[in-house]
Amino acid sequence: MNDIAVIGSGPAGLSAVLYAVRAGLDTVLIDTDFLGGSQASYSEKVDNYLGIPEINGFELMEKFREHLSGKPYKQIESAVVEIKKADNEFIITLENAEVIKSKTIIYAAGAFHRKLHIAGENELSGRGVSYCAVCDGDYFEGKKAVVVGGGDTAVDSAVYLSQICSEVYLVHRRKEFRANIVSLNKLRSLLNVTVMTDAVPVSINGEKSVESITLKNTVTEEETVIHTDSVFVSIGMVPKSSVISTLVEIDQSGYIAAGEDGVTSLPGFFAAGDVRTKPLRQVVTAVSDGAVCVSSALDYISKNF
Ligand SMILES: Cc1cc2nc3c(=O)[nH]c(=O)nc-3n(C[C@H](O)[C@H](O)[C@H](O)COP(=O)(O)OP(=O)(O)OC[C@H]3O[C@@H](n4cnc5c(N)ncnc54)[C@H](O)[C@@H]3O)c2cc1C
Numbered sequence: 631m632n633d634i635a636v637i638g639s640g641p642a643g644l645s646a647v648l649y650a651v652r653a654g655l656d657t658v659l660i661d662t663d664f665l666g667g668s669q670a671s672y673s674e675k676v677d678n679y680l681g682i683p684e685i686n687g688f689e690l691m692e693k694f695r696e697h698l699s700g701k702p703y704k705q706i707e708s709a710v711v712e713i714k715k716a717d718n719e720f721i722i723t724l725e726n727a728e729v730i731k732s733k734t735i736i737y738a739a740g741a742f743h744r745k746l747h748i749a750g751e752n753e754l755s756g757r758g759v760s761y762c763a764v765c766d767g768d769y770f771e772g773k774k775a776v777v778v779g780g781g782d783t784a785v786d787s788a789v790y791l792s793q794i795c796s797e798v799y800l801v802h803r804r805k806e807f808r809a810n811i812v813s814l815n816k817l818r819s820l821l822n823v824t825v826m827t828d829a830v831p832v833s834i835n836g837e838k839s840v841e842s843i844t845l846k847n848t849v850t851e852e853e854t855v856i857h858t859d860s861v862f863v864s865i866g867m868v869p870k871s872s873v874i875s876t877l878v879e880i881d882q883s884g885y886i887a888a889g890e891d892g893v894t895s896l897p898g899f900f901a902a903g904d905v906r907t908k909p910l911r912q913v914v915t916a917v918s919d920g921a922v923c924v925s926s927a928l929d930y931i932s933k934n935f
Pocket of ligand 1: 643663673676677708711738743766873903916
C-alpha cells in the first residue's frame with residue numbers, strides 16, 4: 631500500500647511529491663495528462679513566481695517536473711474516476727481500470743475558469759483575453775481594460791486593474807451585483823472605472839490582439855462597441871471536485887472545504903491548490919499547499935498506522 635497518493639500533477643501535486651519523497655514516503659502520482667493538464671501550462675507568461683522573473687507557463691511546469699526527475703515515486707497517467715475509504719485505507723479507481731490503495735490522499739485536481747463562449751474569446755486568449763487580473767494585469771499598464779462579471783472576484787479585479795490601467799469598464803449582465811457592498815462602494819468611488827449593468831458581451835474583436843468588445847444591452851437589445859486592449863473574464867471558476875463531492879465536505883461553489891493545513895472533513899484526505907477553499911489561486915499558493923499537505927499527511931500516518 632502507498633503512503634501517499636497525489637492526484638493531480640499541477641504545481642500543488644508536484645510540490646507534494648517533492649516533499650513526500652524527501653520524507654521517505656511511498657508515493658504515487660496520478661494525472662490524466664502529465665504534460666498539458668495543469669492550468670499553469672496555459673499561461674503565456676508567468677512573472678510572479680519568486681526567483682523566476684519571467685517564464686512561459688509550460689516551461690515553468692517543465693522546470694517543476696525536472697526537479698522530480700530521478701526521484702523515487704511512481705507515476706500513472708489515467709483519470710481518477712472513484713475514491714472510497716474502507717478499513718482505514720483509500721481505494722482509488724482509475725479510468726484504465728487500475729485500482730490503487732493508499733494510506734492518505736493529497737487531492738490537487740485544480741479548477742478551470744468559466745468561459746463566455748463568444749466569438750473571439752478563444753482566438754484572442756493570451757492576446758488580451760485573460761481570466762486572471764492578478765496574473766496578467768501588469769501587461770496592460772496605462773491601457774484600457776474591460777472586466778466581465780458581477781461577483782466578488784470581478785469587482786476586486788476591476789478595483790485592482792484601476793490602479794494599473796488608464797480606464798476600466800466593469801460589465802455585468804444584471805443590475806444587482808453579487809459582490810460584497812464594501813468592494814462595490816470602493817469600486818464606485820473610483821474615477822477611472824465605468825460600471826455597465828444589464829449588458830452582456832457578444833463578441834471580442836481584434837486581429838492580432840484585443841481591440842474592442844461588443845456588448846448588448848439586455849433591456850433595449852442595443853449593441854455598443856467599447857475600444858479596449860484587454861478583456862478580463864471573471865465569471866467564476868469550476869473546481870474539479872465532482873469525483874469526491876460525496877466523500878468530503880465541499881462549499882457552495884464546489885471547492886473542498888479545507889484550511890491552510892489541507893485537512894478536510896475526511897481523515898487522511900487532504901486538499902491542495904486551486905481545488906480547496908482559499909482567497910488566492912496562484913502557482914505560488916498551490917506550491918505552498920502541496921508542501922503543507924505532506925506535513926499534515928505525515929502527522930496523520932504517524933497517529934494512525
Ligand atoms: C491562463 C492562465 C494563466 C495563469 N497565469 C498565472 C500566472 O501568471 N501566475 C500564477 O501564479 N498563476 C497563474 N494562473 C493560475 C495557476 O495556473 C493555478 O493557480 C495553478 O495552476 C493551480 O495549481 P493546482 O496544482 O492546484 O491545479 P492545476 O494546475 O489545475 O493542476 C491540476 C491537475 O490535476 C489533474 N486532474 C484533474 N482532475 C483529475 C482526475 N480526475 N484524475 C487525475 N488527474 C486529474 C489535471 O490534469 C491537472 O494536471 C493562471 C491560470 C490560467 C488558467
